[in-house]
Structures are given as C-alpha cells and as structure tokens.
Amino acid sequence: MFNNRIERKKSNIRRNFIKQLGLSLLEDHLRKRKDNPHVPRDIRKRIHQILDEEVPGPPQKQPKKSQRCSFCPRNKDRKTLNGCFKCNVAICKEHANSMCPNCTDLDNE
Secondary structure (H helix, E strand, O other), X not given: OHHHHHHHHHHHHHHXXXXXXXXXXXXXXXXXXXXXXXXXXXXXHHHHHHOOOOOOOOOOOOOOOOEEOOOOOHHHOOEEOOEOOOOOOEOOOOOOOOOXXXXXXXXXX
C-alpha cells in the first residue's frame, strides 16, 4: 500500500515535468503564431489563454475606403464602405447585419 502511493507521487511528478517541458518547447512557436493574422481567431484566442496573456480586442479601424465585399462573388464586384465592426471585413448591405457571418457564428458558440 505505502509503496503504491510513492510510485503514484513519482509518476505525477514525472507527468508534471513532461507537461511543463512540452509547453516550454512550444512557447516560442506559440508566440509567433499568436500575432499571425492568417491563423483563425479562435486558435489565436486559445494561444493567448495558454500563454496567460490578455486577449486583444478587435483590430483598429482603418480609414474608410471603398473595398470589394468579402462575401459576394467576384463577378458582381460590389464595392462598399461598410465593414464588420468586430473583424473589419468589407461587407455589402446585402450581407450586413452589423457583423459579418463569421463573427455572428463565433458569438453563437
């Protein structure tokens, strides 16, 4: 009985050491990926949680200039000044609900 508890304690210490080692080896890679805008938002949010950092807010608004709607087919070539207030993606009035469909999906989860 007594010997069994010692073995469990050793395995827990080893497990914690291996977990910390793995996280420390990944830390540089995670720091590079958290700032990459091409990484999906939910993954970047999870990286910030793993690194115990505050999740940044939405990107700063750029001065308005005419852009093509991100959700219309390219052959329609709809230009718009409107954008999603969360991720600042260009959206035409047909697709606008004040947020783009991707952000509304994230809010529903």
